[in-house]
Structure formats: C-alpha cells, structure tokens
Amino acid sequence: PAPAAHVALSVMRVRFQYPEQVVPAINNLSLTVAVGEQIAILGHTGSGKSTLLQLLTRAWDPQAGEITINGVLLHKWSERALREMTAVVPQRVHIFSATLRANLRLAAQDADANANDEQLCAVMQQLGLDTLLMGDGLNTWLGEGGRALSGGEQRRIGIARALLHSAPLLLLDETNEGLDLFTAQQIRHLLTTRGKERTVIIVTHHLLGLEHFDRIYIIDRGTVIEQGSHQSL
Ligand code: ATP
Numbered sequence: 001p002a003p004a005a006h007v008a009l010s011v012m013r014v015r016f017q018y019p020e021q022v023v024p025a026i027n028n029l030s031l032t033v034a035v036g037e038q039i040a041i042l043g044h045t046g047s048g049k050s051t052l053l054q055l056l057t058r059a060w061d062p063q064a065g066e067i068t069i070n071g072v073l074l075h076k077w078s079e080r081a082l083r084e085m086t087a088v089v090p091q092r093v094h095i096f097s098a099t100l101r102a103n104l105r106l107a108a109q110d111a112d113a114n115a116n117d118e119q120l121c122a123v124m125q126q127l128g129l130d131t132l133l134m135g136d137g138l139n140t141w142l143g144e145g146g147r148a149l150s151g152g153e154q155r156r157i158g159i160a161r162a163l164l165h166s167a168p169l170l171l172l173d174e175t176n177e178g179l180d181l182f183t184a185q186q187i188r189h190l191l192t193t194r195g196k197e198r199t200v201i202i203v204t205h206h207l208l209g210l211e212h213f214d215r216i217y218i219i220d221r222g223t224v225i226e227q228g229s230h231q232s233l
C-alpha cells in the first residue's frame, strides 16, 4: 500500500530471538496503538525495548506473531513506505561522514527532502545546537575526519532528524546518556506535541513525565507485565 497519513499499530503475540542468543528478546508480546495515541514503553535495561522498536521498523522480522500497520502486515509495506511513515530517534544515533546539512536531512530522504537551510538552522537552534553552526555552518563536515561530536550532540542530531520528518508515526528510544533530565523532558515535549493525529511510541526507563501518555506498558524480559495509565501504575 501507499504511505498512510495516519498510523494505527498492532503487535500480536510477537516472538523474536537474536540469531546468536539462547533466549528470546521479545516473547509473546502484544500491544495496540490507535491513530493519534501516545504510548510509553517502560522497562529495565535489557527488557527488550529497543528490540521492539527495531521490529516495528523491520530491522528484524519476528519468528512468531504478527505486526500490522493499519491492519496490513508489516512485510506487505514497502521499505520506502515504512520509512516515509516513521520518524525514528534510535538509541544510538549514527553520524555519517558528510556535511551537517546532509546529516540532518538524512531521515527525511523521501518525505521532506526539501527542508531548506533556514528550517535546518531553526531546528538546530531549537535544540541548542547553534554552536555547531559556527564556522562552516551547515557545511561543517561531521563523522570521520570531521568535527567530533559529544554524545549529547549526536543525540540531538538524531532528534533534529525526527523533528524535520513530519511522519505520522514517531518512535523515540530515550536514553539516560547525553542529555540531562530537564533537556530530555523539553525534547520529549517538542517531539510529542506536533499534531493530534500523530501516533507516538516512546521507550523510556522512568515513569517521570508520563502523565500525558494515553497508556503505559511495562515490559520485562520481552513481554508486557503490566499496562495502564500513569495514575493506575
Ligand atoms: P536498554 O534499556 O539498556 O536500552 P533494552 O530494553 O532496549 O535495554 P534491548 O536492547 O532490546 O533492551 O535488548 C534486549 C535483549 O536482547 C538483551 O538481552 C540484549 O542483550 C539482547 N540484544 C540486543 N541487541 C542485540 C543484538 N544486536 N544481538 C544480540 N542480542 C542483542
């Protein structure tokens, strides 16, 4: 199917085991997200949060169970359609050996390739990355042989990519590294308040600041052990 403007998601009894592992990282996991819902997935380190997000972007295929978007199995969507429909901030942001401009536009390859320099600079400012613009500006070379970035700067580049990509589904893999709690909350706010119809799934370690989420899933060893509102948990 052609890229959809709105995304509802269903994960049904999914099981996934990494090739070299002896236990599954995701085990009989089910959850559903309606169009425009904001869902948080909470779990300890190693509980399978990032793996789940990777399954949603088809970095891996599950060995059992089904993942559907708008009722259509994930593997029936083209890679391109999935990319267009999904803005992702991965746990580890990859910086390419390329200009800052190219690094920012990367995630928006298909959808919003025409973000102009002004928009790119505005997002950089929003995220407090203006210092990176000094000197060569958007032509600053990053990656190998280029300007070295701190962990927090790399993280923000990943967030900038997602902000520039107006996809109907946002997947945010939060990490405690690189950003202080206050900044992390600000950025979460920036990312989750863009349009009522945008479906949001964030992965996080702490309940703090999840009051506004429609539902919270707590996962452990790859499976949902509890779900509810911030209040009920
Ligand atoms: P964290 O909070 O530390 O980011 P997480 O909840 O995101 O943890 P995952 O990264 O999904 O956890 O890992 C789930 C399990 O799968 C862990 O046991 C981990 O060791 C394993 N795992 C993760 N990535 C790989 C990989 N590429 N190859 C093999 N095993 C992996």
Ligand code: MG
Pocket (backbone or CB within 6 Å): 049, 050, 051, 091, 173
């Ligand atoms: Mg993770």
